[in-house]
Amino acid sequence: MAQSGIAAAAAAEIPEGGRHDLRHDLSPDAPEIENYSEGEGAFGYAHSYETGSRLDGPGIRVTLFLSGCPLRCQYCHNPDTWRLKDGMRIPLERVVTRLGHFAPALRSMQGGLTLSGGEPLVQPAFSRRIFAAAKSFGLHTALDTSGYLGDRATDEYLKSVDLVLLDIKSWDPDTYRRVTRQDVAPTLRFAERLAAMNKPVWVRYVLVPGLTDDPANVEGVAKFVAPMKNVEWVEVLPFHQLGAFKWKELGLDYPLVDTPPAPPELLARVHGQFRAAGCNVR
Known part of the structure; x- marks a missing residue:
């Protein structure tokens, strides 16, 4: 019985489920992200995996959602990934072992591993080592990031990343700050750096009626992205309310x-703006 209990605890170290499951206070002693020092990345904090x-990239994939994020997006559907303490503290070895079990199937389905969150670059050593392990298994790798902490992704880090899913949440600095409480400049610098190194990118733009739908704002993102030959796709993601229950359960003011979902005519207009600028959009 004791052995079964240990096995169950070990299995729970990587919470299985997905992005829409509510997780909170799984590691109450974890520090705030501003005070987090991860050392060599032998351990990390994760929300769940799917x-x-x-x-989250080409083929059929495993997506691991890491905990910790410096942004506070108004439309975030995973506010339970903002704090490290809401995730489970897990050893790198456990992640790599589990990934190894999935690797043969992922290779056969032309898929791979995506690290999302939260923001994986809150834990750069931990996430870098996971990516390196994934590459050793012959897997395609993708980093889902806001780019706000892009300076933490060294050139060595990015060698183990095949694709960056880059969330550009606004072009207008005031709108970006209203959406995220942070500055847009670090994200744009990271985008330019990725373009200079020809790292494949899919840009993601969340379309929120009354918040990110201003034509000039969309036009700014489109004209910024269009000349970048490394940007394979712009993905326009219509706003949804699937994460609203998490805000309520966590006692957050949502x-x-x-705000209604983006209507089809608004989505068509924004697609048209990106297409007219020369972007591949979907």
């Missing part, structure tokens, strides 16, 4: 509670 994803 198998069979078709949303500012978009009355």
